[in-house]
Amino acid sequence: MVPNASIIHRRGYPSPNPHIRLEEITYMSEGLRVKGMLATPKADGKYEGIVYLRGGMQHIGMVRPARIAQFASQGFVVFAPYYRGNRGGEGRDEFAGNDRQDAIFAVDVLKQQPNVQPDRIHLFAFSRGGIMALWTAILREDITSIVTWAGISDVIFTYNERKDMRRMMKRVIGGTPINMPDAYRERTALFRVNEINAPILIIHGMKDENVSFEQAILLEDALREHDRKYETWYFPEYTHYFPAAQNAQTVRDLCMWMKQQHTH
DSSP states (O other): OOOTTOEEEEEEEOOSSTTEEEEEEEEEETTEEEEEEEEEESSSSOEEEEEEEOOSBTTBTOOOHHHHHHHHTTTEEEEEEOOTTSTTOSSOOOSSSTTHHHHHHHHHHHHTSTTEEEEEEEEEEETTHHHHHHHHHHHOSOOOEEEEESOOOOHHHHHHHOGGGHHHHHHHHSSOTTTOHHHHHTTOGGGGGGGOOSOEEEEEETTOSSSOHHHHHHHHHHHHHTTOOEEEEEETTOOSSOOHHHHHHHHHHHHHHHHHOOOO
16 A cells, blocks of 8 residues: 555646646545645745645635735745645545544655755645644644635534525434534534644634634633633634735734744
């Protein structure tokens, strides 16, 4: 069996930014070929790495080349897994089930890049990516920092608040929180945040209707209870999506925050 995180194939991808090189990477995760996008600054140097954990499910919320390049242009090598079962990848997307492994092995994919500082790997998560990032940080010891923006922290809470997602969640997870409580509970990272050693930055728009602000509070409460290191940037006037100028400024600010973090 081909080892996890082995890179099987890489192909160039058109980049929206002349200073950033994009490639689509196929790598191994638990015997499955999974795909993701790698963004690398063209300028020589050693860069910190970001595993970019996308939101959404299947084609909704798919990794956007311009977004990955935007992060890379702040001086990072960025790898964004599509998760299994997406864009020709094998297996099926499980909404933070076994597909968590795709995020976990994405860290090793980044570490193999010759221009990456292997001891400086950050996680950036948006929306559904939030739960993927929390699990990656729980199950790995080598994460420098985590940023979760409009992130899901509790899958049961998501089921209850998003009526439009229930059919998908029932299909993917195998039932509801009532008839399959264990399947939901084992996806919810809040019970194990005491195992996270990296500092966490929580960013959330307080008018978010896709992932309610309560999810940020649930995570903050759990981190505080276990005396974990965290910071919050809450925006009273914004929803799930920030206006373009504020979005770009927040990306610059959070990239600066990442570079300032040191794991204990």
